[in-house]
Amino acid sequence: MKMRSALIxxxxxxxxxNLVKLLCDSEEYISVTVIARRSLAFAHPKLIVKVRSFDELEENDIEFADELFCCLGTTQKKAGTREAFEKVDVEYPLHIASLAKKSGIMHAIIITAMGSNEKSPFYYNRVKGKLEKELIALELSQLSIVRPSLLLGDRQEFRLGEKMGEWALAIFNPLLVGPLNKYRPIEADQLALAMKVIALFGKKSPVAIYESAELNWLKMPEPKKENPLLSEDEELFNWDKLKPEELIPLDEEVVFNKEKLKSFSVNQESK
Structure with missing residues (x-):
């Protein structure tokens, strides 16, 4: 597999x-560029960080990469107003995706949410559904939409609503089986891993949607063994088995006989 570059x-x-750390530690990626509003505490030789205002992003800020990973998202409470919320969750991702298309990035992997639907009775899901519709209309070379359920992990900020959801799901999670399996929460590091798997081995259709239940079990495939015909304990040749006492002695009749050679030489001279 060729070495890749990522834009996050x-x-x-x-x-x-989680995704930044995962890709930097990955053998498949040679460079990881992050566009963020503030610097990162994490550092790595592969990592390039561009501190930018998303209101002022220009075409030359988005350089070519094999994949664009868009993890932007906020809450209405943090944004303050619906207009500010939609700017972060719809306008910014759309603008970035359009710039990525111009720069030649072939694959965009973008997080929305479970239940995204522009006709949903819930405002949050309507906004995410609007984002998906507009992204599809951009006609990107390849678009992968990931729809996670409730995200679990250590956030830098405290979100009361999400914490209450985590507590409730911790109680009811064992009951979420069969058709209810899609409502199971997903760990942030598992979602990051799923996005990497989608980038490397995902569906090749122009638009692919990954629901939370599928994201929860996506893993990197096991590496192939160099010689599948041999078990791990076998060797092509075991030299220890070749011991001196096991060497077969030469047959005495086959040993070279010098007397016969003398006799042959005498007969030849007499002719």
């Missing part, structure tokens, strides 16, 4: 920070 937007959040 939203690398300081819960999922984005």
């Amino acid at each position: 937007v939203g690398g300081t959040g819960l999922v984005g920070s």
Whole structure:
């Protein structure tokens, strides 16, 4: 597999920070560029951080990469107003995706949410559904939409609503089986891993949607063994088995006979 480059937007959040570390430590990626509103505490030789205002992003800020990972997202409470919320969750991702298309990035992997639907009775899901519709309309070369359920992990900020959801799901999680399995929460590091798997081995259709239940079990495939015909304990040749006492002695009749050679030489001279 060729070495890859990644562009991550939203690398300081819960999922984005996990994704940055994962890709930097990955053998498949040779460079990871992050566009963020503030610097990162994490550092790595592969990592390039561009501190930018998302209101002022220009075409030359988005350089070519194999994949764009968009992890932007906020809450209406933190944003303050619906307009500010939609700017972060819709306008910024759309603008970044359009710039990525111009720069030649072939694959965009973008987080929305479980239940995204522009006709949903819930405002949050309507906003995410609007984002998905507009992203699809951009006609990117390849678009992967990931729809996680409630995200679990250590956030830098405290979100009361999400904490209450975590406590409730901790109680009811064992009951979420069968059709209810899709409502199981997902760890942020697992979502980051799932996004990496999608980048490397995901569906090749122009638009692919990954629901939370699928994201929860996506893993990197096991590496192939160099010689599948041999077990781990076998060797091509075991030299220890070749012991001196096991060497077969030469047959005495086959040993070279010098007397016969003399006799042959005499007969030849007499002719």
